[in-house]
Amino acid sequence: MTSSNPLSNKFVHHVYFWLKNPGSAEDRNALIAGLEKLSKTGIIKYFHIGLPAGTNRDVIDTSYAVSWLLLFDSAEDQASYQTDPDHLLFVKKCSHLWSKVVVYDSEDVR
Numbered sequence: 001m002t003s004s005n006p007l008s009n010k011f012v013h014h015v016y017f018w019l020k021n022p023g024s025a026e027d028r029n030a031l032i033a034g035l036e037k038l039s040k041t042g043i044i045k046y047f048h049i050g051l052p053a054g055t056n057r058d059v060i061d062t063s064y065a066v067s068w069l070l071l072f073d074s075a076e077d078q079a080s081y082q083t084d085p086d087h088l089l090f091v092k093k094c095s096h097l098w099s100k101v102v103v104y105d106s107e108d109v110r
Helices: 025-038 075-082 085-097
Strands: 011-019 046-050 066-072 098-107
Touching: 011 025, 011 075, 025 046, 025 066, 025 085, 066 075, 075 098, 085 098
Parallel strands: none
Antiparallel strands: 011 066, 011 098, 046 066
16 A cells, blocks of 8 residues: 655654744844755755744643754665755854754654
């Protein structure tokens, strides 16, 4: 049986950023611009850049400033991305913008 689920057999890498200056639209926009540029790295199969939604329940954390969801074909591709020159340049140019980064990685259970 084939799945039409675009997430099937993908490695999901979800990154959450907290800004040093949380009220700065300029810093948020600079981070988003950096992420948009980095998202063009060929090994990334899909990406989504988002801001906290207006949802409000006890289980929802909206304390982050920007989220970045990435799909890779494999854990090996994601590991390779970590040392990609584009990724390293992004960290060098944008790390001054954030105070905290949290990453959640997951693999398909099927």
